[in-house]
Amino acid sequence: MTTSISEPDHDLIRSEALGLGFDICRFTDIDETWPAAARLEAFVAAGRHGEMEWMADTAERRKHPRAMWSGARSAIVLGVNYGPDHDPLLVLGQPNLAAISVYAQGDDYHEVIKARLKALARWLVARFGGELKVFVDTAPLLEKPLAERAGLGWQGKHTNLVSREFGSWLFLGSILTTLELSPDAVDPTTCGSCRACLDVCPTGAFPEPYQLDARRCISYLTIELKGPIPVEFREALGNRIYGCDDCLAVCPWNKFASMARDQKLAAREVLKAPTLVDLVRLDDAAFRGLFAKNPVKRIGRERFVRNVLYAIGNSGDATLATEAQQLLDDPAPVVRGAAVWALSRLAPEVFADLRTSRLATERDAHVRAEWAQN
Template sequence: MTTSISDAPEDLIRAEALGLGFDACRFTAVTTPWPASARLGEFVEAGRHGEMDWLADTRERRSHPRAMWGEARSAIVVGVNYGPDRDPLAVLAETGKGAISVYAQGDDYHELVKARLKALARWLQVRFGGELKVFVDTAPLLEKPLAEQAGLGWQGKHTNLVSREFGSWLFLGSILTTLDLAPDAAEADHCGSCQACLDICPTRAFPAPYQLDARRCISYLTIELKGPIPREFRASLGNRIYGCDDCLAVCPWNKFAAVAAEQKLAAREALRSPSLADLARLDDAQFRALFAKSPVKRIGRDRFVRNVLYAVGNSGDPALAGAAERLLGDPSPLVRGAAVWALGRLVSLKDFQRLRRASHEADADVLAEWSTPHSARPRGSGDPGVLC
C-alpha cells in the first residue's frame, strides 16, 4: 500500500541520516524500469559469476527492487566514507607483508551500516509511518545501480560506485519504503576517457569497460573461491591475501575524497601490513582471535592461509620457505597444496625433490601440485628458477 505524506520530508530524513553517522543520503523512486537487470542477466549467462551461485539463484529477485517487495515505492540510499589515510597500494612493494583490502582492515562494515540503518528506519517509521525494509549488501538488491539512480555516484568502468565527493570509497546501505519520496537526480558518468582502473588490474578482469569477469578478479579469487586458485593467476596475486584495491585506489576521483574520520572504520595496525611469516603460523583459534569482528573471518582459516602461502611463494624470499614447509603436514589439503606451490617458487630443485620424496601425501589435488611443473622464481630472487 502506498503511503502519502505531506510537508516534504527529504531534508528531515537526510539530516537524521547524517546525524546517525552516514556521509551521504539520497532518494530515488523504485517504480521505474531497471536497466541493471539486463546487465546482471548478461553477467550470469556468460558465467562470469564463477562459483557465486547465489547470484544466479536470486537473479529474479535482483531483477528489480519491486521483485523483492512489490509494495516498495521509494528507496533511501546512504553511504559511509571509508577513505584510507594512506596509499593502499604502497604495501604491494613490501613482499614479505600481506596486503588486505582497505574495507577489511577494520570492523565489519555490514554490522556498522546495518545498526545505523535500523536506527534510521525506526526513526522514519515513528516520524512518517509507512512500511519499510532495510538492506546492507547481503540481500538480493543491486545497491550500486540504486545508488547511481539516487545520485550518490555512478558505476565506473571498474563497475564499482564512484562519487565526486568520496571517490571509490563508499559503503552503501538502502531502505525500501512504501512512502512516496521526491527522487533526487541520477548522477551522470564522469569517467570520460580515463581507463586507469582497467589498465592497473593485475589479472585483466575487465573484458571491456563497465564489465567484470569475476572469475579473474583477485577479490573473487581470494574471498569467494573455495578451492585452489587457478595456477594462471597465482603469480599475479603478488602479496594480496584478501581482496584487491588496485582499481579503486587508482581512480583519479579519489583526490577529492576525505579520509574517513570515524574510529570504527579505522584500520587496525595489525592488519595494515601484517607479516606473511606470522600469518602462516595461524591456527584456527589464532585466526579467529586476530580477525574478530573483521569480514576476513568469514572465509575461514584454511582459505586465508591458502592466500598467505601464494603470497609467500611470490615473495622471492627463500627465508620464507620454512613457513611453507611447516605447513606440508597441515590437516587441510587446501593449505598443503598452496604450501607445495610456494616451495616450488622458493627452494632449489634438489630440495623440492627431497621434500616430495619425504611426503606421504594422499590427496589428489595436493599430489597434482607436487607433480605439476612450477613457475620460475620471481625476478630478483637470485635463482634461475625451479622446474619439476
C-alpha cells in the same frame, strides 16, 4: 496505502541519517525499468560469477527492487565514506608484508551499517509511518545501480560506484519503503576516456569497460573461491591476501575524497600491513581472535592461510621456505597444496628432494597435482 513525503521532510531524513553516522543520503523512486537486470543476466549467462552460485540462484529477485518486495515504492540510499588515511598500494612494493583490502582492515561494515540503518528505520516509522526493509550488501538487491539512480555517483568502468565527493570509497546501505519519496537528480558525470582502473588490474578481470569477469578478479579468487587458486593467477596475486584495491585506489576521483573519520570503521593498525610470517603461523583460534568482528573471519583460517602461502611463494624470500615446509602436513588440503607451490618457488632443491616421498603418501588429488606439476 502509501504516504507522500514533502521536500522539507527529505531534509529531516537526511539530517537524521547524517547524525547516525552516514556521510550521504539520497532518494529515488523505483517505478521505471531496471537496466541492471539485463547486465546481471548477461553476467550470469557468461559464467562470470564463478562459484558464486547464489548470484544465479537469486537472479530473479535481483531483476528489480520490487522483485525483492512488491510493496516498495521508493528507496533511501545511504553511503559511508571509508577513504583510507594511507596509500593502500604502497604495501604491494613490500613483498614480506601482506596487503589486505582497505574495507577489511577495520570492523565488519555490514554490522556497523546495518545497526545504523535499523536506527534510521525505527525513526522513519515513528515519524512518518509506512513499512520498510533495510539492506546492506548481503541480500539480493543490486545496490550500486540503485545508488546510481539516487545520484550518489555513477558506476565506473571498474563496475564500482564512483562519487564526486568520496571517489571510489563508499560503503552502501539501502532502505526500501512504502513511502512516496520524490527522487533526487541522477549525477550526469561519467568516467570519460579514463581507463586507469582497467589498465591497473593485475589479472585482466575487465573484458570490457563496465564489465567484470569475477573468475579473474583477485577479490573473488582470495575471498569467494574455496579451492586452490588457478596457477595462471598466482603470480599476479603478489602479496594480496584478501581482496584487491588496485582498481579503486587508482581512480582519479579519489583526489577529491576526504579521509574517513568514522572510528567504528577505522583501520586497525595491526591489519594495515602485517607480516606474512605472523599470518601464516595462525592456528584457528589465533585466526578467529585476530579477525574478531572483521570480514576476513568469514573465509576461515584455511582459505586465509592458503592466500598467505601464495604470497610467500611470490615473496622471493628463500628464508620463508621453512614456513611453507612446516605446513606440508596441515590437515587442510588447500593449505598443503599452497604450501607445496610456495616451497617449489622458494626452495626448488628441497621440493625436489621431497617430491617422491610425498607423492607416495599424499591422498588428496589436488595436492598430488601440486607435487607432480611443479
